Amino acid sequence: MTVLWQPDIPATDRGLAYGDGCFETLRFHDGRFPLAACHRRRLCEGAARLGIPLQSADFDRALDEARGRADAGVLKLVLTRGSGGRGYAAPARPSPRLLCSLHPLPQWSAAVRREGLELILSPVHLADQPALAGIKHLNRLEQVTARLAADRVGADEALMTDSGGRPVELTAMNILARFGNRLWTAPLHRCGVAGVAREHLLSVLAPEAGLDVEIRPRTLSQLRAADEVFACNSVAGILPVRKLGLWRWPAGEVTRALQAALERLWES
Numbered sequence: 001m002t003v004l005w006q007p008d009i010p011a012t013d014r015g016l017a018y019g020d021g022c023f024e025t026l027r028f029h030d031g032r033f034p035l036a037a038c039h040r041r042r043l044c045e046g047a048a049r050l051g052i053p054l055q056s057a058d059f060d061r062a063l064d065e066a067r068g069r070a071d072a073g074v075l076k077l078v079l080t081r082g083s084g085g086r087g088y089a090a091p092a093r094p095s096p097r098l099l100c101s102l103h104p105l106p107q108w109s110a111a112v113r114r115e116g117l118e119l120i121l122s123p124v125h126l127a128d129q130p131a132l133a134g135i136k137h138l139n140r141l142e143q144v145t146a147r148l149a150a151d152r153v154g155a156d157e158a159l160m161t162d163s164g165g166r167p168v169e170l171t172a173m174n175i176l177a178r179f180g181n182r183l184w185t186a187p188l189h190r191c192g193v194a195g196v197a198r199e200h201l202l203s204v205l206a207p208e209a210g211l212d213v214e215i216r217p218r219t220l221s222q223l224r225a226a227d228e229v230f231a232c233n234s235v236a237g238i239l240p241v242r243k244l245g246l247w248r249w250p251a252g253e254v255t256r257a258l259q260a261a262l263e264r265l266w267e268s
Helices: 014-018 034-050 055-071 110-115 142-151 198-208 253-268
Strands: 002-005 021-028 072-082 098-103 117-121 156-162 167-170 174-179 183-185 211-215 228-233 238-242
Touching: 014 034, 014 072, 021 055, 034 055, 034 228, 055 098, 055 142, 110 167, 110 211, 117 142, 117 198, 142 156, 174 198, 183 198, 198 211, 198 228, 198 238, 198 253, 228 253, 238 253
Parallel strands: 002 098, 117 156, 117 238, 183 211
Antiparallel strands: 021 072, 072 098, 156 167, 174 183, 174 228, 228 238
16 A cells, blocks of 8 residues: 555556545544544445455554644545556556545635525436445546536535435535434435435434434425425535525524534534
8 A cells, every 4th residue: 555645646547547446535623533433434445345455554544644744624535546457457456545635624604604505406416326325436527517517606515316306415515404303314325425424413413412313215395395404524514504496494403503513523
């Protein structure tokens, strides 16, 4: 395993040529990575599914080196199969690269954090591909296309649907909604990314808040009836969703409470 910081990537790297790899983006503060175990598990799962050799010690070494370079920010890890092979055929004995870079924490405006995101409906659907669903692989043209559409009209994000038009996620965040005492989110076994903030919400924060978790497909029209809608990822935390077309939702008390609870991970 070659671990590179702020690297010059050779043109022969399979991650660059074919998107042959996966990545993680970790927020840290005071040298702490509160969701590191979830990120490690997802990166190792992605590597295993793609057949890329990865030891958890390589992940941990990258975190230790990041602590020596900065106290806070965002660490991005990009794992590729390295170079070699002919065309799509992978090398028999790959030499993976783990590309590491540090970035400042992106800042959403106080208005967005308080009042919520304005969404458009993505013009492209997420492809149905169970073999790659859940992991954060490097093939992200669907998300790039959707985000370009949102930027063209001045929206904050785009809601991405599956091939049946059912809501799955935003381009860079998972989407959740409250229906009474139930916290709903879409299943991700056919498409979408299984976010680590989503995992923490469903396994820890929702039970602590007395919310029942519901993971099943819902139609887009059903989302309109939600009491609250919000989005999450491990960098931004939780952001309310206030608008999709003519539909509007309040930034309610449950969203606020979960938002504060998730943020406390980096404050303690």
